[in-house]
Amino acid sequence: MTILKTLPAATLCALMAQTAQGEIRPSLALTGVTGLIDMPSGDQQSDGMLSFSKSLFGPIGRTTLTFQITPRLSGSFRYSATHNWNDVYAPATDPTAKFDTYYDRSFDLRYQLTKESKYVPAITVGLQDFIGTGIMAGEYVAATKTFGEKLKLTAGLGWGRYGSYGSIGAPFGARPSVSIGQGGNLRLGEWFRGDAAPFGGVEYAATDRLTLKAEYSSDAYLEEAGLRHTFERKSPLNFGLEYRSKRGATLGLYSLYGSEIGFSVQILLDPKRSPTGGQVGPGPLPVRTSAQAQGWSAASVSDGAGLAAMRDQAQAILGKDGIVIESLGLSGGTAQLRIRNTRLDNVPQAIGRSARALAYVMPASVQRFEIVPVKQGVGTSKVVIARNDLENLEFAAGQDAKMRARALVLPVSGRPAENALRGEGLYPKLTYGISPYLATSLFDPDAPLQANFGLRLKARYDIAPGLFLSGSATKKLIGNIDGSNRPSNSNARQRVRSEAYRYADEGDPALETLTIAWYAKPSDSLYTRVTAGYLEPMYAGISTELLWQQVDKPYALGVEVNYVKQRDFDQLFGFQDYSTVTGHVSGYYHFNNGFQAQLDVGRYLAGDVGATFSLDREFANGIKVGAFATLTDMSAAEFGEGSFDKGIKIEVPFAWLTGRPTQKSNSLVLRPLLRDGGARLNVEGRLYDTVRDTQQTEMDAAWGRFWK
Amino acid sequence: MSRTTVLCLLAGLMLAGCSSSPMAGRLALDVIGVTPSAPQAAPAKGAPEIWLTLPGAGVKFAMARLQSRDGVDIFAAADGSQVFLRDGMVVGSRGFGQDLMSAQAPSMATVLQMQPHQRVAFQMDGTDTMQREDFSCKVQVAAGAGRVLEELCESPSRVIRNQFTLNSVGKVLKSRQWLTKGVGFVIIEPKVQG
Numbered sequence: 001m002t003i004l005k006t007l008p009a010a011t012l013c014a015l016m017a018q019t020a021q022g023e024i025r026p027s028l029a030l031t032g033v034t035g036l037i038d039m040p041s042g043d044q045q046s047d048g049m050l051s052f053s054k055s056l057f058g059p060i061g062r063t064t065l066t067f068q069i070t071p072r073l074s075g076s077f078r079y080s081a082t083h084n085w086n087d088v089y090a091p092a093t094d095p096t097a098k099f100d101t102y103y104d105r106s107f108d109l110r111y112q113l114t115k116e117s118k119y120v121p122a123i124t125v126g127l128q129d130f131i132g133t134g135i136m137a138g139e140y141v142a143a144t145k146t147f148g149e150k151l152k153l154t155a156g157l158g159w160g161r162y163g164s165y166g167s168i169g170a171p172f173g174a175r176p177s178v179s180i181g182q183g184g185n186l187r188l189g190e191w192f193r194g195d196a197a198p199f200g201g202v203e204y205a206a207t208d209r210l211t212l213k214a215e216y217s218s219d220a221y222l223e224e225a226g227l228r229h230t231f232e233r234k235s236p237l238n239f240g241l242e243y244r245s246k247r248g249a250t251l252g253l254y255s256l257y258g259s260e261i262g263f264s265v266q267i268l269l270d271p272k273r274s275p276t277g278g279q280v281g282p283g284p285l286p287v288r289t290s291a292q293a294q295g296w297s298a299a300s301v302s303d304g305a306g307l308a309a310m311r312d313q314a315q316a317i318l319g320k321d322g323i324v325i326e327s328l329g330l331s332g333g334t335a336q337l338r339i340r341n342t343r344l345d346n347v348p349q350a351i352g353r354s355a356r357a358l359a360y361v362m363p364a365s366v367q368r369f370e371i372v373p374v375k376q377g378v379g380t381s382k383v384v385i386a387r388n389d390l391e392n393l394e395f396a397a398g399q400d401a402k403m404r405a406r407a408l409v410l411p412v413s414g415r416p417a418e419n420a421l422r423g424e425g426l427y428p429k430l431t432y433g434i435s436p437y438l439a440t441s442l443f444d445p446d447a448p449l450q451a452n453f454g455l456r457l458k459a460r461y462d463i464a465p466g467l468f469l470s471g472s473a474t475k476k477l478i479g480n481i482d483g484s485n486r487p488s489n490s491n492a493r494q495r496v497r498s499e500a501y502r503y504a505d506e507g508d509p510a511l512e513t514l515t516i517a518w519y520a521k522p523s524d525s526l527y528t529r530v531t532a533g534y535l536e537p538m539y540a541g542i543s544t545e546l547l548w549q550q551v552d553k554p555y556a557l558g559v560e561v562n563y564v565k566q567r568d569f570d571q572l573f574g575f576q577d578y579s580t581v582t583g584h585v586s587g588y589y590h591f592n593n594g595f596q597a598q599l600d601v602g603r604y605l606a607g608d609v610g611a612t613f614s615l616d617r618e619f620a621n622g623i624k625v626g627a628f629a630t631l632t633d634m635s636a637a638e639f640g641e642g643s644f645d646k647g648i649k650i651e652v653p654f655a656w657l658t659g660r661p662t663q664k665s666n667s668l669v670l671r672p673l674l675r676d677g678g679a680r681l682n683v684e685g686r687l688y689d690t691v692r693d694t695q696q697t698e699m700d701a702a703w704g705r706f707w708k
Numbered sequence: 709m710s711r712t713t714v715l716c717l718l719a720g721l722m723l724a725g726c727s728s729s730p731m732a733g734r735l736a737l738d739v740i741g742v743t744p745s746a747p748q749a750a751p752a753k754g755a756p757e758i759w760l761t762l763p764g765a766g767v768k769f770a771m772a773r774l775q776s777r778d779g780v781d782i783f784a785a786a787d788g789s790q791v792f793l794r795d796g797m798v799v800g801s802r803g804f805g806q807d808l809m810s811a812q813a814p815s816m817a818t819v820l821q822m823q824p825h826q827r828v829a830f831q832m833d834g835t836d837t838m839q840r841e842d843f844s845c846k847v848q849v850a851a852g853a854g855r856v857l858e859e860l861c862e863s864p865s866r867v868i869r870n871q872f873t874l875n876s877v878g879k880v881l882k883s884r885q886w887l888t889k890g891v892g893f894v895i896i897e898p899k900v901q902g
Contacts, residue, residue: 048835270834271834271835272833272834272835273833273834274834276805277804277805277806277834277888277890277891278804278805278806278807278832278834278836278890279803279805279807280789280803280804280805281745281787281788281789281803282745282746282747282748282787282788282789282802282803283747283748283784283788283789283790283802283803284748284802285748285749286749286774286775286777286782287777289777317748320745320746320747320748321745321748322745343745346836394777394778394780395778395780395792395794395799395800395810396810397799397810397811397812397828397830398810398828398830398840399809399810399830400809400810400830400838401838619835619836620835620836620837621834621835621836623835656834659805660745661745702836704809704832704836704837704838705832705836707809707810708802708807708809
């Protein structure tokens with residue numbers, strides 16, 4: 001099961017504020033993929049769309065998250081529940097006989113071979129449940145064509161589940177039988193094998209908001225209806241109507257298989273359409289030209305008092321945007337401003353606002369602005385802007401591309417020049433805050449949703465640039481996470497993660513983290529981190545990291561070595577007996593189309609050795625959707641159910657949802673199972689995540705907001 | 709899954725992990741934690757003002773001139789949102805959500821002389837990716853009473869009709885101009901002092 005410590009948010013309301021623009025948008029089937037009612041269709045969602053669907057008919061409930069990874073490829077993660085599983089059929093030989101409700105996780109992939117055009121239908125090939133236990137397994141090819149403005153016809157051929165009713169033969173040979181074993185295997189030998197059966201249906205857009213659907217289903221529900229009689233499949237015909245509300249959610253009502261009524265809720269999130277259209281609120285400071293520049297006397301430009309006054313003026317301006325000045329240096333006609341951006345969710349916007357502040361404050365003799373974003377006390381890149389360009393391009397059409405062509409992104413030293421003036425009151429400094437938190441425990445078959453709600457105290461003491469103490473503690477107020485229902489049955493050498501529920505249960509109050517950290521930059525492209533203390537709720541120790549990242553390259557290389565000891569379940573100061581050395585070599589690559597790949601190779605917490613590959617689709621607005629998988633030398637028997645560690649992660653920034661500047665984000669990591677293989681240390685502030693958004697590749701993608 | 713968990717899981721899957729920045733030394737309940745920003749600068753007292761109406765949202769508010777440079781006037785509202793006018797033509801906005809980031813617009817003289825021309829608009833979609841939209845425009849006298857010129861502009865995605873209401877001596881009294889798909893039209897008229 002997955003345990004997440006989270007914060008309640010108005011995400012759902014904000015998402016539903018996205019208004020549909022009145023197109024006939026492809027809708028989702030009960031299986032959560034683009035389709036009719038229970039059958040898939042040849043359509044796909046628009047690129048980047050994230051959709052969530054919850055459906056229920058008879059004893060079968062499905063919750064599905066689907067992401068349109070590229071315009072042609074979509075992936076889904078589904079959690080389904082079949083009730084009354086063992087009411088009628090529960091022989092001793094059946095490993096699932098003890099379940100009243102059978103819960104299943106499945107992953108799908110769909111690829112659109114052809115897009116719809118005047119004469120050609122949209123054709124999609126899909127793999128359903130391709131690495132799960134196999135209960136939902138099926139493959140299909142579906143074609144959909146629109147006729148006129150309101151009518152869509154779908155016809156397809158299915159295998160596996162989709163070939164179980166009305167079969168027309170087995171064109172590619174017999175299908176190996178499904179054994180509901182450990183799951184988590186790619187059963188390549190099964191795909192498109194066995195009986196194939198046709199399916200099809202029609203969708204009619206009666207109004208802008210109301211759609212009527214009818215279909216012929218080729219899914220016989222052999223297991224659920226045939227063997228176990230959880231419901232009666234009287235007919236292959238399904239009917240439904242779906243209503244898309246103004247707020248963007250779609251509700252569906254269906255008649256299924258001649259015997260059941262079904263419901264569904266679908267919510268779609270399109271990263272290309274933010275709820276507010278973009279950032280609202282105050283615009284930037286207008287550019288002040290050299291001709292109107294402040295008249296600082298030559299003496300005050302070169303002496304400390306003048307520089308302090310300039311810094312204070314600039315800080316008064318930038319403070320309104322949550323930008324803190326780390327240092328300000330003057331050298332000839334160049335001003336170097338090192339900034340800590342605490343609020344804006346877009347780095348080029350922070351740089352643009354800083355350039356405007358410099359134009360406001362600096363005398364006419366300063367014509368070159370260098371702005372250095374600082375992370376954890378260390379300068380990470382240097383953006384050089386000519387004052388002339390700032391003045392000339394303020395109202396130019398296509399100003400973002402023009403400024404990017406003229407601005408330079410250069411490597412920079414970790415520390416400012418000796419004679420630069422530091423920001424005031426930055427070190428030493430204590431900051432702290434209290435906020436509510438919500439921890440959830442998902443996918444426990446006995447209680448799929450449990451939650452704890454409480455308060456979290458976070459504090460940070462900055463000693464010097466790059467050196468700080470920090471900690472966080474939580475106190476549960478109310479909740480029902482109780483893992484004693486399902487103790488870990490892991491056979492791994494050490495239960496390094498599978499007893500997470502015990503930490504959540506017994507950690508009250510809990511000292512989540514208490515660390516001292518030191519960040520440094522030995523050279524222009526080399527970053528280092530050392531973190532020591534209680535690194536995360538389950539482990540304490542020392543974590544060291546080295547990252548090589550050149551400012552203008554889309555790739556980076558890092559190495560991390562940690563020595564850790566497993567903490568007591570009460571998340572206070574004590575330890576268990578287990579300690580280990582873990583570490584990885586990591587390669588990172590940020591592709592131009594927004595895909596971020598990461599490969600980590602090394603030794604995990606249980607002493608297993610292997611690799612993790614993760615691939616994320618990232619948008620310049622901060623929305624990230626990705627998947628990861630880990631394979632190690634821990635055997636499937638030792639690992640247990642699921643065979644290897646895998647999961648998906650979704651991040652949606654608050655700023656995108658609300659249109660207001662903030663760096664907080666909603667993030668979700670969904671692991672179908674939390675086992676002990678492929679477990680990495682969760683240490684905060686890893687180097688790549690810290691510096692990446694100030695490097696050229698990501699700044700280029702986000703540059704549109706420079707002038708905002 | 710029991711029906712009682714339907715809504716719970718709905719909310720559950722949308723629940724958030726919070727990565728917050730440190731509060732500035734103040735004890736504060738931080739539910740969403742969005743700090744409101746203050747405007748960077750305020751217009752001078754007595755600066756010329758305009759009324760800006762957003763017919764799509766049904767709001768009308770005053771904006772005062774913050775700066776005038778290079779032929780462009782920046783008008784700012786009390787909340788700091790801004791609109792840029794070159795010769796009475798909207799060439800940019802800030803703080804309206806989907807802002808018009810920059811534009812190539814005709815001069816008012818070109819419109820008054822009813823000459824065909826091109827427009828280019830730059831705005832960002834929800835992923836902060838800049839999109840360029842090119843329009844071909846022509847100007848005609850609008851049907852109906854009064855001196856109203858209609859600028860009909862076509863792009864591959866849309867057709868828009870900007871309108872300019874003139875007084876007896878041919879000066880623009882009021883204009884209705886397209887901003888972006890997210891905001892729609894804005895109506896601009898001078899705010900008479902006193």
